[in-house]
Amino acid sequence: MFKKIGPGVLVAAAFVGPGTITVCTLAGVRFGYTLVWAVLLSILATIILQEMAGRIGVISQNGLVDVIKEELKIKWIKNTVIGIVLGAILIGNAAYEAGNIGGATLGLEGLLGETVLSTFFPAIIGFFAFLLLWFSSYKTLEKIFVGLVGIMGVCFVVSAIITKPSLIAIAKGMFVPKLPEGSLLMVIALVGTTVVPYNLFLHASLAKEKWKSKDQLSAVKWDTVISIALGGIVSIAIVITASAAPIQEVGNVMDMAKGLEPLFGKGAIYFMGIGLLAAGITSAITAPLAAAFVASSCFGWDGGMKSKKFKLTWFIVLFLGVFFLSFDIKPIQVIQFAQVANGILLPVMAMLLLWIVNKKSVMGEFKNTLLQNIFGVLIVGFAIFLGAKSILKVIGWF
Template structure:
């Protein structure tokens, strides 16, 4: 079974990062179990979209941008789409990389008692990630991710079990949708941190790295469903844990861990810190990797992960994260631009995915079924709504 697990694990690790952990913490602390349904919807949407991206990668043996670039015949439309994709991914991932490394740093700070090395932790973590990306092949990274995701999952699930949650309350929150007062933006944020545009590019590229036969389609589908489903379970565990924490002022996920300490002991902090460290490292690896795959597809570079230009792109994204964090730079404007760019990118990519995966000339007999199209169109409508809300929020209209 473990030999068949692959790219889905990296996708799950990418969306369960420090940002998702913080949003799940906020949702649980402010609304209890009431918004678990939003996570369930997010996971279903992610499985559907990532399933399409993985199928395209397997059938075409190309990255997502390669396929879109080939199928868009009108030059100006093709150039506009590629410019939006490239700009959103490079700027967005560089801006969010600081948060990924910051999450790993917060986790490590709780596990290391030595105060004197804390200022150097971002640089240390950045160096470890650099070495992993520079010297590792896809197969090695996959094994590392399976281990890290396992640690992360166990840490957060054990944290949730420690709080002795109400099973009836969880089931009600999952299957009886509610929208508490002030909960709309939290729902949008939960979906936005789970259905991540750059993961679509990452998934298609990684699928073709691992599998090259159409006979592997069933394996690809199960890898997507199981891995992303487990990622969703981790997100729910964080929300459930937070609902038991007596906190009002939340800046990051460890605020939850510290508030749990008087109730459940120091082990709560250790489990949360370990999970946050693993989540930060995995997201800090996948964000630069996705940016490099997108750039590689846009410019037609050959050689995969060993291409020098490929390494330069992920190196720049990683360096931006370390610099922003080490010098306490607050890249608010950059992050706001990234939010706008991703708000545009998600519906654009969802539409392009749906279009490509219905083209018989590209997908052959593996094009979408009626049910997949119904789900896909529903997600596209929701993505347009989500994107519009995030853009309006940034420019102050909402």
């Protein structure tokens, strides 16, 4: 089974990062099990989009940007799309990288406490991520991520089981959608942190690294479904754990661990600390990796993951994350630009993905079925809504 696991586990690791953990924690603290259906919906949407991206990667044996460049014939449209992709992924991932490393730092502080070394935690985590990216091949990274996601999953699922949740209440929250007062923004946040544009590029590029034959499409599908479903279980486990935490407000996920400590002892902090550390490290690696794959495709670099330009790109993204966090710099304008760019990119990419995966010239007999297209159109509609909300929020209209 583990030999068949592929890029899906990196995608799951990428979306179950500190941002998702924080949003799931807030959803559980504020609304209990009521919004579990939103997590389930976002996981289903992610599986559908990522399966399309993985299928395109294997059939075309190209990254998503390469296929888009080839298929968009009108020059100004092609250049506009490539510009949005570069802005959203390269600049966006550099801006968000500080949050990924910050999440891992919080986990480390939860395990070791605040010591004289705390100031150097971002640099230590950044250096660890650098070593993994510099010396690891795709196959090695895959094995490391299986281990990290496994650790993360065990920690959060065990934390949820310890709370002795009501299975009936969870089932109602999962299959009976409700929108309590003030929960709409939380639902949008839950979906927005799971359906991540850069994962589409990451998945297509990694799928072509792992699988070279159309006969392996079944493995692509099951890898996507199983890996992302496991990521979804982790997200749901966090909502369940947070629902039981006797706290009113959460600044970060470690507040939840401290809230659980009177009930479950020191074990709560250790489980949450290890889980958050694993989540932060995985996201801190996948964000620079995705940025490097996108830059490589946009500029047509040769040499794959071993290319000097490829390595320089992920190094810059990683360095900026450590730099911003170490000196407590909050590049607000850069982050706002990234949010707007990602708000535009998600619906654009969802539409392009649906268009490409229906082109016989690209996909041949492996183009979408009618059912896949129905789901795809629904997701595109929701992606437009999400993107519009993201942009309106940044400019202060939402």
